[in-house]
Amino acid sequence: MKTRRELLRDLIVSVGGLTALTACGDAPVLVATAGGGPGRFYSSGEMELVSRLSDLIIPRTETPGALDVNVPGYMDGLMTDWASEETGNAHRQALREIERRLSARGDFLELDDVEAVRALTALDSAAFGEQAAELGGYRSFKSYVTRAYFATEGGAREELQWVAVPGRWDPDVLVTDRQGA
C-alpha cells in the first residue's frame, strides 16, 4: 500500500508534469516537481510540503485546484526569480515552522485527508486568531498560494471568471450573478 507521501507524489505527477505544465502556459518556471524531486528553490521535501498545503488550501472542485494549475511550481519560480535571499530565507523559515507545528503528532505528510484538514484548519484558525503574531509566516505562505492560484489561467479564468476585455463598466451588479471581470 502506498504511503500518503507516495500518493502525493503520484498526484503531482498526474496533474503537473513538467511538459504538460509548460505547454499550458501556466507555469513560467517549474523544474523537477514530478516524482517529488526538488525545484529550483525548494528542496524535495519542501516541494512536497508546499504541494500538500496548496492542495488543502485550494482543492480541486468544479474548477481547477492549486495543484491543477501548478501553484507549487509558480511559487518555486517566485522564490527563485523574484525573491531576494532575505525573502527566500524568511519563506523557508516559515515552511519549517509550519511543518513543525503541523507535525506535532506525527509526520504531517503522512496524515490522511481528514487528519490533514483537521491539523491545517487548527493552524489556520490560530494564525487568524490568537496566534496572529507568531504565525505571520503561515499567513504570508497562504497569501503566496492564493495569489499564485489566481495568477494562473485556471484560477483567474475558471474560478474567478476573469474577463480580459470587459468592454464596459457596470458599478452595480447583483452578487448572485456568477459573471466575473
Added chain:
Amino acid sequence: MAEAIEFDAIVVGSGMSGGMSAKELCERGLKVAVLERGPEIVPERDYSDQLAPWESRNFDNVSQQEIEQHYFRQYPGVSYAVKESNKHFWVKDDEHPYEEVEGTSYDWLRGYHTAGRSIMWSRQTYRLGPLDFEENLREGVAIDWPVRYQDIAPWYEKVETFVGVAGSEEGLSQLPDSVFQPAFELTGAEKAFKQRVENAFPSRNVINARIAHLTDATEEQRSLGRSNCQARNRCHHGCAFRAYFSSLNATLPAAERTGNLTMVHNAIVQSLEYEPETNRVTGVRVIDAETNEARTYTSKIVFLNASAIASAMILLQSASERFPNGLANGSDQVGRNLMDHVSGAGAAGIMRGFDDRKVFGRRPSGGIYIPRYANITENDKPFTRGFGYQGGARPVGHANGQIPGIGREFKESHRRPGPWRVSIGAFGEQLPNPDNRVTLHPTRRDRWGNPLALFEVRYSRNEEIMLEEARKDAIAMLEAAGCEQISSGPVNLTKPGNRIHEMGSARMGRDPADSVLNGWCQAHDVPNLFITDGAFMVSSACQNPSLTYMAFSARAAHYAADLLAEGTL
C-alpha cells in the same frame, strides 16, 4: 564637426506638454523638431497592456534584486505602477542618478522615451479655478500670477475637447467644469458616501473623479485611432485602444499627420545656443544617448517641455557671458520655487449594506473626488490654501488570501466581493518657496557629461498642519458616512516629488526682476524662448496639473506662431 539642422521651432521633450506644444505649432504650419532624450516607444512592441495575468510570472513583480540594483528610487516611489512587464517605462536609477542636499530627500520619478510620463500618468484631470490664480496676490505669497482664469478658460476648453475627459458637470466655482464625456458611474457605496457626506457637511462636495479616458470618442479622436475605454485598467502598461490620453496616443499622431513634425529620439540636450547680438536662442546642442555624437538643431523659436526640473537644468547649463547664472535667469528664479503636491493623509473604512453588490469591468482610474473646501467654503482652518481628496469605494475581495479558512469554502469565498471599503487620500497644495530648488551639482556629472540635479526641497509648516487637518477631516467624513473599522495611520508626508507634479522652477510673472517668464510663457530675457511644462506655475493649487500645462502650452504655441507670422520674433 556638429551638423546644424534648421527648423521653425524646436520642442524639447515629447511628454504631456511637449506633445501639445508640438501639435499646436505643427497645426499652425511650422516645421517642428521634437527632441526626445529617450528611445522610441513602439506600442506594438513596448506596450504590455494585453498580457493576461498568467502571461506574466511572479505576479508581474520586478525582482527584489533588480529593484535594489536598478530601481531603488523609482520602485519605492511608485511601486503600484512599476511592474516587470512595463519597467522599461521607468528610468534605471543607477543610470540616471541625482543628489539631494543633506537632510532633504526628493523623489524624481521619470520615464525617458517617446511621450515621457504621459504614458504612465494616473490621468486625473482638473482645471484650476479663478481663486487659484488670485490667492498669491490676496495673501501676499510669492508673486501674483500674470494670468487670470478667464485668460486660460478658452484654452482649457480647446484642450479638453481634443484630450477627452470623462466627468460630471457640477457647477463648482473652485473647480470649473471641463468639456466632458460621460463619467464612469459611481458605485452604490460611492453614491451613498456622497449623499451622507454632503448631508453632514453642506460645505463639501463629493463628485466623480475627472479622468482623461474616452467614453464617447469624437470623430476627431477616432480619426487618430482612438476608441472608448474598455474598462481593463491596464493603463500603466500602455493602451492598444488609445483610450486614455497620452502624447503617444493623441498629440504626437496629430502633429505627425500635418507633415510638419520631425521626431528625434535619443537626443539629450546639453545646452541652448544663445546669440547676444540678436538676444535670441539660435539652436539646441544635443548629444546622442547611444552614440555620444554631438549635434546642433537650429530654429526660430524654442519651446522647453523637458519637465520643470530638466527645463530649469537646461537653462542653468546654458550659462554665458550675458547670462552667467544660466540662460534667461536675470531674475535668479530659475530652479527655485520647486513645488509638488503633498499626500500622506487619509482614511479608509468598511461601508455595510452593499455586500450583495459587485462591479463588472475594471474602472481605469478615479472614483470619487472631493474638491477643495478649505478656505473656500470653510474658513476656520489653521493653515492657508487647501487640499482635495481622491478616493473610491470598492469590494475588498480576498485576493491576498488574508481571511481564515481552507478548502472549498475558502476558495469559493473569492467569488463573493466581500465588504465594501471606502478610502480617500488628500492631495494638498505646496506653497512656493524660493529656497526649494534644483541646482546643478558642482562636481558630479552623468555619463553624457551633464551635471547631476541637486535637490533641496523641504515642506513648510503649512503643509504639515494642512495634512494633519486633512486626516481629521477624512476620518470625520467616513464616520458621517457610517463607515466601520475606520483606519487612518499617522500622517506621513509623501516625499517632495512623489506626486510627480513638478512645477514652479521658472515661474511666470509681470516683473522680469522676480520671474523668468511673462504671462505667455515667454522668457522675459530671451523673446524666442518659451517654457510650457510645469516650470511656469506660480502656485501649485491642489489639482492635478497636466491639463493646465497643456492649456498653457496650446496658448503659448499660438502666441508664438502669431509673433512669428508678424515678424516679431
